[in-house]
Amino acid sequence: MVLQALAFYVFAAVAVAAGIMVVTARNPVHSVLFLILAFFNAAGLFVLMGAEFLAMILIIVYVGAVAVLFLFVVMMLDIDFVELRQGFVKYLPVGGLIGIVLLVELFVVVGGWVSLPATKSAIAEPVREGVSNTAALGRLLYTKYVYLFQAAGLILFVAMIGAIVLTLRHREGVKRQKIAQQLKRTRAESVQLVKVKPGEGV
Amino acid sequence: MEGGFWTDFAWPAVLLVIKIVAVIVPVVLAMAWLTYAERKIIAAVQLRKGPNVVGWFGLLQPIADGVKLIFKETVIPSGANKVVFIIAPLMTFVLALVGWAVIPFGTWDGGKLVVSDINVGILYLFAISSLGVYGIIMSGWASNSRYAFLGGLRSAAQMVSYEVSIGFVLITVLLCAGSLNLSEIVLAQKERGLATVLGVPALTFLNWYWLPLLPMFVIFFISALAETNRHPFDLPEAEAELVTGYNVEYSAFTFALFFLGEYMNMILMSAMTSILFLGGWLPPLDVSWLNWIPGPIWLALKISFFLFLFILARAAYPRYRYDQLMRLGWKVFLPLTLVAVVVYAGVLLYAGWLPK
């Protein structure tokens, strides 16, 4: 238990620190790298909670794919920091005001935290012993939440169509490699043996 | 809190360190002589002799190379982003090592020979292999060099593309095995499969997934080549266009770390292929004298076989062009594996072969 507590504090502290660095780092590439660090620590926290499947999926999907593309894009951007800061100062009063209002609301809400009396019965029950959380997740996802699961799939479907619609351009006059055609070529139709006599050329 | 500091913390920790060392040292040694084997095999293919000066048959060549790299000066370009520049090779190296934590080497006295027998081992390996791209993309960016940057970008796009089909192949395997644990996957290949269905349980090698999942096996191996940036998909370091790409600014020990990382990744991917498709530590036939040979040796043999294929691919194939690489990944492998997942799942469900 001591080790687990220790691990929790390490993961949590690094995650929070990395999160702060994401916002404050001057270099956007560093921001993304800190974001990745934060993901890692979040995955660590998942493992501590016994949700190893989620932890691995977090790393595979977010760190392995999403953040790579992030990094990809950010590296190619040429961001003018002076300009960014100017905008920052300009919008600080409005943004700050909204932030403070939200913060105050949050304090009011949390300060007056009273869960409704009837709530207890509705709280989800924990996973039973002896069921691995991959299996438990699968069971829940494909039975109770199948509607949402399919709907989420549809959203991704739309996202895919959208990305293609808005970016794909068919360029005219581009020669494309047709591998099937290349493979279909036989020796007979593509090579010709010519006897060349010296001094005459082909 | 029962028990003392020693029994609860110190002794398990020591045991863990011993386990880790027992895995890492052979891997690093294997990696060193893998470079030697590569040079020898390619030399043989090209009718040359290969390294033959240092030691008998040039056997000490890897050590000579290592000593050279260690004693050279590490040069950091003045325009480089120093921290990221240093972290990148370290990351490549460390990631290539941590994957070994979940590789099962066999069974011993009923226990499993594995550093960490986690439930989601296959996902862990997948995650680690997908992280390999960071070392490359970070080094490409931090070098502040166009060649390196292009190499990094190529690598990022390539690895993300092939990861998708690798993921689908993994799904077909775990549909057959019914577990995400690597040891369970190996054991599933021992007990159930084609040989059992045919009524010849002694022919264990027919039980392995290479046969029923043959197309997936081939796709996985090719994707593994792409995932490790090996020939014929070594575009990130294409020396003819990018003067070795992402690691062009690296020298001496930092370069050595990249080199080590790449070769250890090869070994790791070979180990993964062996476990998923060739029954890991299992002997090919269920007969007593083959069973007597310990599991790690069988695993090593299978890994060596795949490494040999890796090297042969390098000797035999010209490099892909970038659009061909993308075409293969997205237009051939992705649809194929997607269909395969549906087909295999359907067949398993329909025939009632789904694991319990």
Added chain:
Amino acid sequence: MNWVQIQPALPEIVLACAAMALLMLGVFRGERSARLVSWLGVIVLAAVAILVASVTPTSGRLLLFADMFAVSLYGAFVKILVLGASALGLVMAIGYNQREGIARFEFPVLIITATLGMMMMISANDLIALYVGLELQSLSLYVVASFRRDSIKSTEAGLKYFVLGALASGMLLYGASLVYGFAGSTNFAQLASVLTAKDAGNAGVIVGLVFLMVGLAFKISAFPFHMWTPDVYEGAPTPVTAFFSAAPKLAAMGLFVSVLVGPFGKLVGQWQQVLVLISIGSMALGAFAAISQSNIKRLLAYSSIGHVGYALIGLAAGTEAGYRGVLIYMAIYVAMTLGAFAVVLCMRRGGQMVETIPDLAGLSKTRPGMALVLLIMMFSMAGIPPFAGFWGKLYVFMAAIDAKLYTLAILGVLTSVVAAYYYIRIVKIMYFDEPADAFDRMPDRELGLIQAAAAAFTLLFFLFPGPLVRAAEQAVKSLAG
């Protein structure tokens, strides 16, 4: 879960499968298939509308998918209207897209997925299902808003819509998570049983509810979350604007009603005040900001904000008569807005779209039929009897007076007087100004048909109000029970 159990969700399933099938058809037939796919899309939407009518039980509510999806007459009413509006929007877009060179087969697919999202929103019986449906709809709409991707205005419209829409989704999620945190459930039925009038003082639930309403108010473009509307309406391709002003608004309004009445029904005292403010703001903004507009699309944008304000009066009333008023108002509004946009789509001169109000000058001389249709639409929107718009307003105002919301009703009448100024100004420009050059010939026969149908509906509604009113009444009854 077997076939019989999920049968009530058949319309949604058919629509989802149809979207994928049409996409495949388009991919394999190539770019030239846009017209074919569009017409097939129209047929699918119409067929699904019939399907909705046939699977819905005549009374009560059917719950399926672990109580996340509710099928009732209320849902069927809104869904059929939405499907009709989507189908008409699609019909209006076919010819336009071809003329403007943006005809692509993805357009009908995106319209269908958007419609599917709307149907899922309307049927939502769970906060998560609500969010998922909303997101499916919004994502499709972001893409169609910037469908003319080579035009800066269109891409700006899409981007603006996307950024603000994402913000609104964030607000909605924040509210939903607060509600979940305090009430312990996301299911509407459980929320309704947990949240009683005694909990009116629970800050968490109230703040959550307010955030939820903010997100939904954004989707129906009610004041003060309307700022995206004029820009998006102006920038998006005109048939897309027509679609935006009809189907999504209808669906979001239907969702707004079912969310407030269902799980939060007992907190009516809390949300009523917020709604009154939103409603007054929307009506005033719609009336005053539209006066200075010279672009007809922007004018219709402000007008739609105003109409949302009027519809919200019925919701603010918090009575069955009020909800019935909302449904009737929205149905009439959809007919009016589609008719008006069908006219706007005919505003072409020399092969180019024109969209300023002075372009309409003297339309009665050059194109009397079109002028007459627009006149009917404008009079109806202004709420002049005996056109349909007047009856819509009458129903919500009566409901407000019955609920003793006198201020709201009086302000509603006053703002509609102000709004009448700019509606009638258009009529004056068409009928009394010196004629400008004539517009091109009516580009599509379908546009003429839609104009005629919308005009006939608005003109003759007062003779046969029975079917719509009765259907709305039945729908509202199933909402409560």
